[in-house]
Amino acid sequence: MLVSKLKVLRSHGKQFIPDLQGVKLPDTFRGRPRITGPIPSELAGELERICPVGAITAEPFSLDTGRCVFCNECAMRAPQHIVFTSDYRLSSADRDALVVRENAPEAIDFRADKVRTCIHRLFGRALKLREVSAGGDNATEMELNASMNVNFDFSRFGIDFVASPRHADGVVLTGPLTENMARALEICYNSIPAPRILILAGSDAVSGGLFADSPALQRDFLDRYPVDLYIPGNPVHPLTFIDGIMTLLGHYRREPWLQAQ
Amino acid sequence: MGMNAHWDKTMNRWLKIDPREGRVSLNELPRLAYAELYDDLNRCLQDENFHVASYFGVTVPEGVLLICLVADDASGGVWLASYLYGEGGERILPSLTAVHPALHVFEREMTENFGICFADSPWNKPLRYAHDRADRRQSMNCYPFYAIEGEALHEVNVGPIHAGIIEPGCFRFICNGEQIVHLEIMLGYQHRGVERLLRETDNRLRQTLLCESVAGDSAVAHGSAYAMLVERLGQRPASEVLELERAIALELERIAVHLADTGALCMDIGYQLGQVACEALRTIVINTTQAWCGNRFGKGLIRPGGSFYPLTDGLRTLVRNNMEEVRRRFAEVTDDLLDSASVLARFEDCGVLTRTQALRIGAVGEAARASDLKRDVRASHPWGPYGALIVHEPVMAAGGDVFSRLKIRLGEVMQSISYVNTLIDRLDEIPEKSPRPDYTFPLAPSALAFSMQEGWRGEIVHVGLTDAGGRLCAYKLKDPSLHNWLGLALAVRGEGISDFPICNKSFNLSYCGHDL
Numbered sequence: 001m002l003v004s005k006l007k008v009l010r011s012h013g014k015q016f017i018p019d020l021q022g023v024k025l026p027d028t029f030r031g032r033p034r035i036t037g038p039i040p041s042e043l044a045g046e047l048e049r050i051c052p053v054g055a056i057t058a059e060p061f062s063l064d065t066g067r068c069v070f071c072n073e074c075a076m077r078a079p080q081h082i083v084f085t086s087d088y089r090l091s092s093a094d095r096d097a098l099v100v101r102e103n104a105p106e107a108i109d110f111r112a113d114k115v116r117t118c119i120h121r122l123f124g125r126a127l128k129l130r131e132v133s134a135g136g137d138n139a140t141e142m143e144l145n146a147s148m149n150v151n152f153d154f155s156r157f158g159i160d161f162v163a164s165p166r167h168a169d170g171v172v173l174t175g176p177l178t179e180n181m182a183r184a185l186e187i188c189y190n191s192i193p194a195p196r197i198l199i200l201a202g203s204d205a206v207s208g209g210l211f212a213d214s215p216a217l218q219r220d221f222l223d224r225y226p227v228d229l230y231i232p233g234n235p236v237h238p239l240t241f242i243d244g245i246m247t248l249l250g251h252y253r254r255e256p257w258l259q260a261q
Numbered sequence: 262m263g264m265n266a267h268w269d270k271t272m273n274r275w276l277k278i279d280p281r282e283g284r285v286s287l288n289e290l291p292r293l294a295y296a297e298l299y300d301d302l303n304r305c306l307q308d309e310n311f312h313v314a315s316y317f318g319v320t321v322p323e324g325v326l327l328i329c330l331v332a333d334d335a336s337g338g339v340w341l342a343s344y345l346y347g348e349g350g351e352r353i354l355p356s357l358t359a360v361h362p363a364l365h366v367f368e369r370e371m372t373e374n375f376g377i378c379f380a381d382s383p384w385n386k387p388l389r390y391a392h393d394r395a396d397r398r399q400s401m402n403c404y405p406f407y408a409i410e411g412e413a414l415h416e417v418n419v420g421p422i423h424a425g426i427i428e429p430g431c432f433r434f435i436c437n438g439e440q441i442v443h444l445e446i447m448l449g450y451q452h453r454g455v456e457r458l459l460r461e462t463d464n465r466l467r468q469t470l471l472c473e474s475v476a477g478d479s480a481v482a483h484g485s486a487y488a489m490l491v492e493r494l495g496q497r498p499a500s501e502v503l504e505l506e507r508a509i510a511l512e513l514e515r516i517a518v519h520l521a522d523t524g525a526l527c528m529d530i531g532y533q534l535g536q537v538a539c540e541a542l543r544t545i546v547i548n549t550t551q552a553w554c555g556n557r558f559g560k561g562l563i564r565p566g567g568s569f570y571p572l573t574d575g576l577r578t579l580v581r582n583n584m585e586e587v588r589r590r591f592a593e594v595t596d597d598l599l600d601s602a603s604v605l606a607r608f609e610d611c612g613v614l615t616r617t618q619a620l621r622i623g624a625v626g627e628a629a630r631a632s633d634l635k636r637d638v639r640a641s642h643p644w645g646p647y648g649a650l651i652v653h654e655p656v657m658a659a660g661g662d663v664f665s666r667l668k669i670r671l672g673e674v675m676q677s678i679s680y681v682n683t684l685i686d687r688l689d690e691i692p693e694k695s696p697r698p699d700y701t702f703p704l705a706p707s708a709l710a711f712s713m714q715e716g717w718r719g720e721i722v723h724v725g726l727t728d729a730g731g732r733l734c735a736y737k738l739k740d741p742s743l744h745n746w747l748g749l750a751l752a753v754r755g756e757g758i759s760d761f762p763i764c765n766k767s768f769n770l771s772y773c774g775h776d777l
Binding site: 214 | 390391393421422424426427428449451453454457458464466467470475477478521537540544551553554555556557558561569570590594597601
């Protein structure tokens with residue numbers, strides 16, 4: 001019995017990633033898009049037309065990563081103009097900063113100035129989150145679980161998911177927010193002691209994504225309560241989530257001018 | 262052969278289709294009277310080789326057409342027939358659920374979506390509260406939960422939001438002390454209108470992505486079902502390379518989720534060594550998929566007509582090496598798990614779904630196989646490399662308990678690893694590469710096509726209909742969870758409520774796949 005356990009342990013070795021910021025994802029990973037302009041207007045129009053989620057605007061050309069489902073089709077049609085880089089640092093405190101334009105800086109602007117001042121003070125050393133899935137396809141949900149696993153071990157920073165909203169400081173919403181979950185989400189959110197934070201994880205949570213036009217959604221909730229963090233992805237990679245929360249709390253910094261140095 | 266001839270005669274009103282063909286012209290679709298449909302289904306379902314793969318309504322100019330696909334596991338055939346609701350003047354139909362409970366999900370959906378009444382249905386409750394349900398007054402807030410009177414009994418409600426990071430669903434337990442007497446599962450919270458969005462768009466890339474998102478942990482399986490379906494409608498069979506690559510992706514998906522579920526089961530009983538070892542192994546597998554196509558869930562990999570991500574020589578070496586690493590380490594985990602009495606004590610004889618129950622509720626996939634019911638599309642209705650390069654013999658277990666469902670996973674991880682190696686060996690012999698995806702080839706007009714895949718949960722069935730202009734005008738999806746949720750509800754009867762989490766994990770069913 002003991003021998004078999006030791007064998008498992010020996011093969012398991014040390015799994016956790018000591019420096020989460022030092023990880024480089026493979027080149028195939030589709031993270032922040034880089035757009036090299038100018039894009040001929042005919043091509044731009046075609047890209048706008050084929051985009052399955054309406055993330056692309058032809059004139060002036062832009063790609064909204066809050067809508068994008070990272071299918072890579074535009075980059076395959078216009079490889080000389082659009083590349084999805086392996087930069088997984090996709091989140092922002094400002095919805096508008098998720099829109100990438102031609103020849104934009106080599107980073108999504110986090111807009112730390114938009115973060116409510118109480119967040120650093122109250123949650124900087126410990127943050128407990130209640131996850132609510134409202135139409136999520138279980139991919140982002142599994143990645144949020146993975147951010148706590150033996151590899152990423154996010155709870156080393158005092159950040160955890162908890163079962164009860166009474167124990168939580170905020171909600172992480174996944175999924176496009178279905179009509180059938182709208183009431184439960186609002187009850188859960190309001191059960192969290194104020195001040196509470198709201199995080200949208202995944203492109204479907206940020207904008208509705210593929211389901212944005214579905215009559216089965218009910219996204220009024222997002223008009224009534226302030227959103228603190230937008231995290232694009234399909235699904236959100238654990239490193240994208242960790243980077244987003246750590247930047248929100250002020251532990252990581254991501255400003256375009258710092259990236260350029 | 263004798264049996265086949267017998268059923269050919271019994272089902273002579275139905276159209277038998279070779280599942281490798283999977284397409285018929287709509288004017289060949291037999292239209293039966295309801296009494297005929299009822300009699301034929303009632304009779305053929307008495308043979309356990311038969312099960313209803315899909316049964317659904319579509320709106321046509323004359324009204325609502327009910328289309329039924331019956332799969333015959335013995336001959337590998339699929340039988341097809343239809344019935345125009347109300348054609349014989351009847352408004353209320355005799356329910357088949359009363360005789361064959363497996364049909365409850367289909368009849369409930371027809372009632373919910375079209376207001377079709379089934380007489381004598383024992384359980385005709387709303388299925389998912391679809392946004393376009395026939396009766397908008399039906400509200401989730403007044404779901405007619407089954408109730409039992411009695412001083413010794415109490416009810417426990419769990420959900421829709423659960424303790425962990427999982428999807429929402431409402432579980433209502435009736436307990437006698439700590440013992441579960443009855444569990445009823447109410448779903449629908451995840452309903453996103455997938456089928457409606459599929460038929461409302463002509464953008465086939467968008468349709469592909471919608472299918473990839475039916476259930477994120479089955480992105481490859483549902484994506485492949487969609488790709489196969491439009492390729493059949495377009496008479497554009499996938500090349501062998503493409504078929505091989507899709508099968509590799511499907512088996513990688515199966516390995517990854519089985520590892521995750523094994524880890525989750527270990528976690529729920531406090532067996533941390535098994536949990537962390539499986540988490541690490543799953544990471545290896547999904548990172549392999551990420552190295553291949555840029556996404557840990559395989560999103561982006563499956564596209565109609567071709568692929569943007571050929572499995573290059575370098576990737577083949579990576580996959581082979583990682584499979585060997587997982588095989589070696591998972592064998593050690595399995596040894597330790599099977600050697601730990603305290604682990605087995607929690608899993609054995611817990612949450613039993615008997616073979617009879619599994620058959621009656623129409624269980625599919627790994628849950629069926631764990632109850633000694635051989636349902637596996639890779640064996641019964643093989644496609645692509647299955648049935649040819651890979652002659653699949655399903656992993657089976659007989660106990661129907663949590664441990665049996667775990668043993669299916671342990672066996673299938675190893676089996677799928679060997680399949681991946683076989684598939685790559687064959688790939689090495691073919692010099693061609695897959696073509697690039699094609700979203701624009703024309704589809705046959707006025708046709709019906711279906712596709713079946715064995716995802717890691719079980720049988721996935723997609724059915725698509727085109728109009729006279731060759732436009733996809735109706736799309737019907739079936740995730741294996743649709744059948745198996747009732748299996749979970751039955752399996753927990755008599756168990757302590759504290760064992761519910763491991764029973765639930767042992768099935769690991771999809772909420773969004775059910776709710777669509």
